[in-house]
Amino acid sequence: MMRAFEVRDLTVHFGEVCALDDMRFALTSGQATMLVGPNGAGKSTLIKVLLGLVRPDSAVFEADGARIAIDRQWKEHIGYLPEAVAFSENLSGRQLLRFFARARGVERSRVDAVLERIGLTHARSRAIRGYSRGMRQRLGLGVAILSAPDLLVLDEPTAGLDQEGLGVLWSVIDEWRAAGRMVIASTHDLALMERRVDEICVLRAGRVLAHGTADELRRNAQIPHRVQFEVENAPEARIELLCAAMTKWGKGRIERRGHRIQVEVGPDEILELMQIQAGFPGVVHGLRVEEPTLDVVYDKLLGAA
Amino acid sequence: MMGRVGRALIVHEFLERTRDRWVLVISVLFALLASAVGLYGRSAEAEVSKLTGPSLVTLASLLVPLVALVLSHDAIVGERERNTLGLLLSLPVGRLEVVIAKLIGRGLALAVALGLGAAMLVSDPAGLQALLALTGPTLLLGLAFLSIGLLISTLTRRQITASSLVVVVWFGLVFFYDLGLLGLLVVSDGGVGQETISWLVIGNPAGLYRVQMMNAFAGPEVLSDLGLQAGLPGATTTWLLWGGWLVVPALLSGALLSRRKVV
Numbered sequence A: 001m002m003r004a005f006e007v008r009d010l011t012v013h014f015g016e017v018c019a020l021d022d023m024r025f026a027l028t029s030g031q032a033t034m035l036v037g038p039n040g041a042g043k044s045t046l047i048k049v050l051l052g053l054v055r056p057d058s059a060v061f062e063a064d065g066a067r068i069a070i071d072r073q074w075k076e077h078i079g080y081l082p083e084a085v086a087f088s089e090n091l092s093g094r095q096l097l098r099f100f101a102r103a104r105g106v107e108r109s110r111v112d113a114v115l116e117r118i119g120l121t122h123a124r125s126r127a128i129r130g131y132s133r134g135m136r137q138r139l140g141l142g143v144a145i146l147s148a149p150d151l152l153v154l155d156e157p158t159a160g161l162d163q164e165g166l167g168v169l170w171s172v173i174d175e176w177r178a179a180g181r182m183v184i185a186s187t188h189d190l191a192l193m194e195r196r197v198d199e200i201c202v203l204r205a206g207r208v209l210a211h212g213t214a215d216e217l218r219r220n221a222q223i224p225h226r227v228q229f230e231v232e233n234a235p236e237a238r239i240e241l242l243c244a245a246m247t248k249w250g251k252g253r254i255e256r257r258g259h260r261i262q263v264e265v266g267p268d269e270i271l272e273l274m275q276i277q278a279g280f281p282g283v284v285h286g287l288r289v290e291e292p293t294l295d296v297v298y299d300k301l302l303g304a305a
Numbered sequence B: 001m002m003g004r005v006g007r008a009l010i011v012h013e014f015l016e017r018t019r020d021r022w023v024l025v026i027s028v029l030f031a032l033l034a035s036a037v038g039l040y041g042r043s044a045e046a047e048v049s050k051l052t053g054p055s056l057v058t059l060a061s062l063l064v065p066l067v068a069l070v071l072s073h074d075a076i077v078g079e080r081e082r083n084t085l086g087l088l089l090s091l092p093v094g095r096l097e098v099v100i101a102k103l104i105g106r107g108l109a110l111a112v113a114l115g116l117g118a119a120m121l122v123s124d125p126a127g128l129q130a131l132l133a134l135t136g137p138t139l140l141l142g143l144a145f146l147s148i149g150l151l152i153s154t155l156t157r158r159q160i161t162a163s164s165l166v167v168v169v170w171f172g173l174v175f176f177y178d179l180g181l182l183g184l185l186v187v188s189d190g191g192v193g194q195e196t197i198s199w200l201v202i203g204n205p206a207g208l209y210r211v212q213m214m215n216a217f218a219g220p221e222v223l224s225d226l227g228l229q230a231g232l233p234g235a236t237t238t239w240l241l242w243g244g245w246l247v248v249p250a251l252l253s254g255a256l257l258s259r260r261k262v263v
Helices: A043-051 A093-104 A107-118 A133-145 A163-178 A190-196 A214-221 A236-249 A267-277 A295-303 B005-018 B021-043 B052-072 B076-080 B083-089 B096-118 B125-155 B158-189 B192-203 B205-218 B219-225 B235-259
Strands: A004-013 A018-030 A032-036 A057-065 A066-068 A078-083 A151-155 A181-186 A200-203 A208-212 A226-228 A253-257 A262-264 A286-290
Touching: A004 A043, A018 A043, A018 A181, A018 A208, A032 A043, A032 A163, A032 A190, A043 A078, A043 A151, A043 A181, A043 B083, A078 A133, A078 A208, A093 A107, A093 A133, A093 B005, A107 A133, A133 A151, A133 A163, A151 A163, A151 B083, A163 A181, A163 A190, A163 B083, A190 A295, A200 A214, A208 A214, A208 A295, A214 A295, A226 A267, A236 A253, A236 A262, A236 A267, A236 B021, A253 B076, A295 B083, B005 B096, B021 B096, B052 B096, B052 B125, B052 B158, B052 B205, B076 B083, B076 B125, B076 B158, B083 B096, B096 B125, B125 B158, B125 B205, B125 B235, B158 B192, B158 B205, B192 B205
Parallel strands: A032 A181, A032 A200, A078 A151, A151 A181
Antiparallel strands: A004 A018, A004 A057, A057 A066, A200 A208, A226 A262, A226 A286, A253 A262
């Protein structure tokens, strides 16, 4: 099993347009990586390079430290879910999976196991034309995982999935991570995917703008967290004193909203803020800390670039 | 040599195409028309019944290219529009192998479609005789147009463009090509040599098929009467021409697909 994959010096031009610009990118065993970025950032091109669908102008590929080529041997290790895939409607789900099983050299018995895994056993003999969008997406996921590939490449995997379908997708991603395999998913659905991946790679104009865990991206973005103190039953004078102490502290933006005090502070100042409120026992009856959503972090990253 | 993916794709293409309702409709239409021609030949006087073969040739030269083009026009562009071309090419398979596998798989489906029409004639002895003489070249005609359809499918970016283009190609090669040659003869006032005209006739797969079949059913004297005999090639050249029509568009299709920087 492949434990690590890295691509360096990856450059792709389409005529005058530079789709990927000297990009460096790495995947590690047991990790799921999410690719995000605006349209034209290079997500699809990067995925197509990994699949051998786009020939780069220059690139160095390494698997487990050894140089490799994106050839047939490499493709044996990959499973791919394309975006908005529309399979031939004349075949049944089972017939389609049987084709891919033959093509991948996978045992026929695996087809029924995969149908079970993606929750389509009941519809296995039905023509695909009778499948809903979510069922087709799940079938696509079934095609991708059929050969239990080392690297699972998912392009907009959440599109069209209902709650049940999302559950299947999350369990597949978790299974791949637990088995020490790799997952790379391109998405616009940051909020939905955030908790399912280990690493996030933000692309812009063919370059990696930021790379790290969700927490690392949040921290580096330096976006204030919102801390809300519930002060409903406290005497007004004590509340005023607490507000004054926080204002004197001067590191956050303080706002009084009825029975609530809202403070916007940097992630590193939260502990200090807690110490201030601890100096006024009996005033605060409830506390909520809201970290910025990944969408906000993403917007800030793109805005700053 | 066809690899694992190529072999699987042949089976897949065959299964998928034989379930396509348009292919079924056209096959049934061909079967009914072939059957009508056979019945007419059986019920008519002896002289007229000799026309069964040539009538079938005319029918096949019109319909088989159409069936073949319908079968193949979406082979690549259809996959592209459905977002499955990338999935297919992400399998461990060469791009030319994909084209060849599609040609073979859809060629098998075409053979089944033609077989349906042929089956309607088996009970008639005269029809059976005509059928045996027809089978090989008719299949070649179909495969040649399949190959042309594949090339169109690779060249185009949208399925609607491919559909329009195959209709143009069908009209062009099956109807207007011969009219064009007639026009050339009239305009040149016989200035174009007989040999050149003969080569131009057989340069079109539909023309090659008609000439070959006329030769088989009516004999070489009919071709002489039409002024074609002098320039007709021998058997080897005929098969080479068929080979060319079968292989060159498919190879071009594979080369075009392989040369594309992005799929």
